[in-house]
Amino acid sequence: MEYYENLAEMYVGNDVSPDFYAWVFPKCDHVAVGTGTVCSKQNIKLYQQGIRKRVLPKIAGGKVIEVEAHPIPEHPRPVRVRGRVALVGDAAGYVTKCSGEGIYFAAKSGRMCGEAIVKASEGGQRMIGERIRTVAGSV
Numbered sequence: 001m002e003y004y005e006n007l008a009e010m011y012v013g014n015d016v017s018p019d020f021y022a023w024v025f026p027k028c029d030h031v032a033v034g035t036g037t038v039c040s041k042q043n044i045k046l047y048q049q050g051i052r053k054r055v056l057p058k059i060a061g062g063k064v065i066e067v068e069a070h071p072i073p074e075h076p077r078p079v080r081v082r083g084r085v086a087l088v089g090d091a092a093g094y095v096t097k098c099s100g101e102g103i104y105f106a107a108k109s110g111r112m113c114g115e116a117i118v119k120a121s122e123g124g125q126r127m128i129g130e131r132i133r134t135v136a137g138s139v
């Protein structure tokens with residue numbers, strides 16, 4: 001973590017991904033060492049090994065705390081409100097298909113959802129759930 005405290009890295013090359021980039025991004029108290037691919041998903045483990053190998057000198061001595069792989073959440077989930085739970089951002093599937101960008105939509109949907117909840121609950125005075133509807137849509 002020390003090395004990457006104020007640093008993010010991107011790597012390209014067939015050893016880390018044939019069609020995307022690999023990265024080392026600092027996150028709170030650890031680093032995310034990752035890669036992505038659309039055209040060669042079956043080889044994702046190879047590319048994960050590839051990026052780990054590339055950055056090995058810089059992360060040596062570190063402990064692997066989690067290994068994960070996910071599809072990009074680019075399809076809005078058919079159900080985004082259930083009971084008193086509302087999904088926003090990646091959890092709701094709000095990543096742009098063409099670019100893989102989701103920061104704006106995560107912030108925007110979080111704000112819209114929060115504002116709608118404040119409005120429908122009359123500033124927290126009234127209990128609300130999925131059956132409440134506002135002008136902006138369902139809460």
Ligand SMILES: Cc1cc2nc3c(=O)[nH]c(=O)nc-3n(C[C@H](O)[C@H](O)[C@H](O)COP(=O)(O)OP(=O)(O)OC[C@H]3O[C@@H](n4cnc5c(N)ncnc54)[C@H](O)[C@@H]3O)c2cc1C
Nearest residue numbers: 023034088089090091094095100101102103104105106107
């Ligand atoms: C390598 C990479 C590059 C990207 N580049 C871009 C880019 O250039 N531009 C762009 O717009 N988007 C980019 N994205 C996508 C963008 O990062 C996401 O769309 C965005 O961060 C989604 O925000 P979010 O708040 O919905 O989810 P997240 O940022 O994933 O936040 C969810 C948070 O919830 C926490 N969490 C999970 N489970 C629990 C739990 N049980 N209890 C408490 N906390 C929990 C997680 O630790 C996390 O901090 C990129 C994604 C990746 C992986």
